[in-house]
Amino acid sequence: MKTIYLLTTGKGWESFDYDSENIKSELEKRNIIIGDGAKIGHRAKIGHRATIGYRATIGDGAKVKTLFITGLLHAVNWYGTEIMHIGCHKKEISWWKKNYKLMGEKEGYSEDEIKEYYQYILICEKLYKSGNLKTSKS
Numbered sequence: 001m002k003t004i005y006l007l008t009t010g011k012g013w014e015s016f017d018y019d020s021e022n023i024k025s026e027l028e029k030r031n032i033i034i035g036d037g038a039k040i041g042h043r044a045k046i047g048h049r050a051t052i053g054y055r056a057t058i059g060d061g062a063k064v065k066t067l068f069i070t071g072l073l074h075a076v077n078w079y080g081t082e083i084m085h086i087g088c089h090k091k092e093i094s095w096w097k098k099n100y101k102l103m104g105e106k107e108g109y110s111e112d113e114i115k116e117y118y119q120y121i122l123i124c125e126k127l128y129k130s131g132n133l134k135t136s137k138s
Helices: 023-029 093-106 111-129
Strands: 002-008 012-018 067-070 075-078 083-086 089-092
Touching: 012 023, 067 111, 075 111, 083 093, 083 111, 089 093, 093 111
Parallel strands: none
Antiparallel strands: 002 012, 067 075, 075 083, 083 089
16 A cells, blocks of 8 residues: 545645555545646656646647756756846846856856856847747637
8 A cells, every 4th residue: 555645625635645546546536637648757756735726728739848058067057038047046047147156156167257148148038038938729
């Protein structure tokens, strides 16, 4: 037997012990549906209190744009939104443009390294502002 916690309307999270024989009927009883052909990749995780909204979809033709840059000191990640990551810091592009120098100094970057990462910020901003990149079908 294994235990999972399922949200029960009006009661909150309740433990549920299951084996392969009773899991399907219990999920159906609680109206928990995972769509036909749905997959979650190897070692995928969904964090504590994560939610996916009612009727959420990524429609046909959706364009998910990502950019990953291996900088001299830290990786830069951008996912087609106003948010970008430099190292472990996640901020809006507009925040990075205003604070890149102070953040670089705080992280011990040299002047040349600060300039390098500012160029990455400008690349992400240009892609974001280009208007033809969307994270889901309109």
